[in-house]
Amino acid sequence: MSHALRLVERPSDSCAGADAGVSSSLTSAWLSALFAMLRLPEAERRQIRDELECHLEERVRDLMVTGMGEEQAAVRAIAELGDASTLARRFHAAHSAPRRRSIMNIAMAGLAVAALITGTTLLQHQGGRGEGSVYAPPQAQQPAGAPVKFELGGAPLEWNEFFQRMAELHQKKATIYWTPLAELDTLLVPGGNLPQYFTGGDTLESCIEMLNAELRLSRSNRLEYRFVDDRIVFASTAYFDANDVALATFDVADLVGKRLDPKLVTDEAVAAGAQEIASLITGLVEPELWRQNDGSRADIRTFGGKLFVKVPRRVLPQVEWLLSEARGAGPTRITAILPVAPTEAVEVMSTLLLVTPQLLIEAECVDQNVLQISPYLVEDVVELPAELLARPSTSAQLKIGS
Amino acid sequence: MLSKDSTRENSELVILSLLEAGGPLYGYAISKEIAARSDQQLRMTPGVLYPLLRELETEGLISGSVEEVHSDRKSADESGPESEGRKRKWYKLTAKGRKRLAARVDAHRTWRKVIDLFITGPSGAAGDGESKEAGR
Numbered sequence: 001m002s003h004a005l006r007l008v009e010r011p012s013d014s015c016a017g018a019d020a021g022v023s024s025s026l027t028s029a030w031l032s033a034l035f036a037m038l039r040l041p042e043a044e045r046r047q048i049r050d051e052l053e054c055h056l057e058e059r060v061r062d063l064m065v066t067g068m069g070e071e072q073a074a075v076r077a078i079a080e081l082g083d084a085s086t087l088a089r090r091f092h093a094a095h096s097a098p099r100r101r102s103i104m105n106i107a108m109a110g111l112a113v114a115a116l117i118t119g120t121t122l123l124q125h126q127g128g129r130g131e132g133s134v135y136a137p138p139q140a141q142q143p144a145g146a147p148v149k150f151e152l153g154g155a156p157l158e159w160n161e162f163f164q165r166m167a168e169l170h171q172k173k174a175t176i177y178w179t180p181l182a183e184l185d186t187l188l189v190p191g192g193n194l195p196q197y198f199t200g201g202d203t204l205e206s207c208i209e210m211l212n213a214e215l216r217l218s219r220s221n222r223l224e225y226r227f228v229d230d231r232i233v234f235a236s237t238a239y240f241d242a243n244d245v246a247l248a249t250f251d252v253a254d255l256v257g258k259r260l261d262p263k264l265v266t267d268e269a270v271a272a273g274a275q276e277i278a279s280l281i282t283g284l285v286e287p288e289l290w291r292q293n294d295g296s297r298a299d300i301r302t303f304g305g306k307l308f309v310k311v312p313r314r315v316l317p318q319v320e321w322l323l324s325e326a327r328g329a330g331p332t333r334i335t336a337i338l339p340v341a342p343t344e345a346v347e348v349m350s351t352l353l354l355v356t357p358q359l360l361i362e363a364e365c366v367d368q369n370v371l372q373i374s375p376y377l378v379e380d381v382v383e384l385p386a387e388l389l390a391r392p393s394t395s396a397q398l399k400i401g402s
Numbered sequence: 403m404l405s406k407d408s409t410r411e412n413s414e415l416v417i418l419s420l421l422e423a424g425g426p427l428y429g430y431a432i433s434k435e436i437a438a439r440s441d442q443q444l445r446m447t448p449g450v451l452y453p454l455l456r457e458l459e460t461e462g463l464i465s466g467s468v469e470e471v472h473s474d475r476k477s478a479d480e481s482g483p484e485s486e487g488r489k490r491k492w493y494k495l496t497a498k499g500r501k502r503l504a505a506r507v508d509a510h511r512t513w514r515k516v517i518d519l520f521i522t523g524p525s526g527a528a529g530d531g532e533s534k535e536a537g538r
Contacts, residue, residue: 048456050468050489055430055448057488082449090453095460 026074027056030084037088040095048091052081150200150207160190163234166204173231180239184223185215204232220288241289241297241312248316252277253305255327267304274302277326281309285318413446413454414463415510418495418503421464426492429455455493463499466491 031049038045056077063073081087150169160176167174181188195214201207204225212222221237256273278300282290289298289312298311309319420435421427427435429452436446446454458464471488495503 047466047468047489047491048452051429051491052448052452054428054471054488054490055452058430059448080448082447087449087453090449091456094453094457 026071027053027060027078030078030081031056034084034088037085038091039088040091044095056081150204156193156196158190159188159192159194162194163232166207167232170204170227170232172227175228175231175233177233177235177239180236181223181234183238184217184221184236188215188223220286238297241314244313246309246311246313246316248309248311248319250307250309250319250323251305252307252323255323256305270305271302274305274307277323278302278307280326281307281319281322285322286315289315411506411509413450414458415503415506416444416446417454417458418463418499418506421493421495422500422503426467426494428490428492432493458499459493461498462496463502464493465496466493468492 031053034052035045035049038048040048056074059077059080060070060073063076064070068076150166159181163174163176178188178190187193194211198207198210198214201210208223208225215223217223224235224237224240226233226240252274253270255277256270279292282292282298282300286298287293287295289295291299298309298315300310301308309316311319416436417432420432420439424435429448432455433446433448433451436444455464455466459466468489468491471490
């Protein structure tokens with residue numbers, strides 16, 4: 001290799017020599033977009049803009065020297081810098097030093113990482129506006145009609161009486177499943193009293209909500225009701241979940257395939273991708289319900305590129321939403337699978353170690369002895385040696401040292 | 403010893419080493435230098451490099467100074483009274499950066515030694531990996 005120091009001699013023409021033509025308007029537009037996204041002190045924003053402007057000019061000039069047209073060179077130079085919003089985010093992280101480690105760790109989820117991040121961001125920041133869809137749990141279980149106010153007199157009220165009166169106010173009969181209710185709270189029995197701080201509410205829904213709060217019951221198993229014909233059924237979430245199960249199947253082969261380099265789409269890769277999606281679901285959608293997490297109310301299996309899901313019907317929309325988000329999302333398209341057979345892992349690591357900090361997502365020392373390499377590389381990692389991409393494999397954990 | 407952030411630390415090591423060996427450098431020159439020195443095997447994309455430079459500067463490991471580069475062919479749409487020319491930012495190592503570099507080099511050598519032990523395989527002579535070359 002001829003040594004590169006020559007490359008960095010202070011050039012006399014420097015970055016000022018590039019043509020101020022098509023490339024200039026393209027790069028200006030990109031820089032303006034970035035500039036608008038930077039939430040940093042003004043002086044710092046200007047410095048970043050100046051520095052990148054200089055970089056782009058010089059890069060365009062270099063590419064043109066290789067025979068590339070001006071416009072093509074500008075497009076390429078901009079592409080190398082990547083998406084402006086991603087870059088802005090990195091500058092923000094750099095500004096607030098000490099690290100952007102936590103972001104990287106989140107991304108460990110691997111496949112569908114884009115979907116995950118997009119979805120989470122939407123949930124946290126957009127509250128449903130904009131183009132992304134946001135899953136909202138179904139609200140009203142109460143049929144249309146005027147709210148029924150329920151007020152408690154001075155004396156303690158027994159649960160049995162409360163349920164009966166609620167049903168009467170709605171001109172319905174009460175059906176009460178005491179066994180599941182007793183599992184929620186030892187006082188939730190026919191002769192037990194309602195919590196003493198409960199005084200009533202404006203609707204059945206608000207009354208139940210307050211009672212759940214008073215009893216400190218969790219989201220996954222609490223007091224619930226359903227209107228069924230001429231009755232109101234009172235029971236627990238677990239009871240309703242067990243009696244209203246949906247079995248669904250989702251073909252996710254397209255979702256996996258779309259994120260892979262076409263030449264890397266193999267049956268194994270698709271199956272591994274489907275498995276990743278399954279863990280995304282069991283990790284995000286009411287995790288405690290899944291058999292995979294020692295729960296008992298939901299189950300998910302993969303078969304090739306298909307997911308088979310058995311869940312309480314109320315949970316199904318969340319699964320559907322997550323998958324549709326994964327389908328629609330995509331700034332961080334996965335373009336390659338890095339094969340990591342245990343014997344190759346260290347070599348792969350040492351080869352690619354310096355390519356980009358994005359590799360933190362894919363390969364890092366979990367602790368002093370374990371090097372964990374995940375099979376997915378994101379788009380930022382460019383120009384991987386072809387021989388490293390030849391064989392699909394799952395991720396590997398390696399023990400280093402003794 | 404081995405750290406959880408080895409990739410980031412190695413990127414840092416590369417940049418600090420380049421600045422120590424090659425004197426003040428600007429961003430684009432650093433990226434070309436990395437590619438050239440590694441015989442094109444390593445690339446640090448600009449989208450990663452510039453934020454990292456900013457981070458190292460924030461940490462006080464490198465310091466930047468801006469040089470104005472006058473152009474005789476300025477962009478027509480570049481407005482503003484003060485837009486005299488392009489501003490290139492040169493980076494150099496600080497004393498703190500030099501200390502950090504020494505620590506990184508140390509850690510890197512330890513790391514390589516451990517990896518070498520691993521590469522020699524289960525029957526390999528654990529403990530005498532001192533002089534062996536790394537995987538590549």
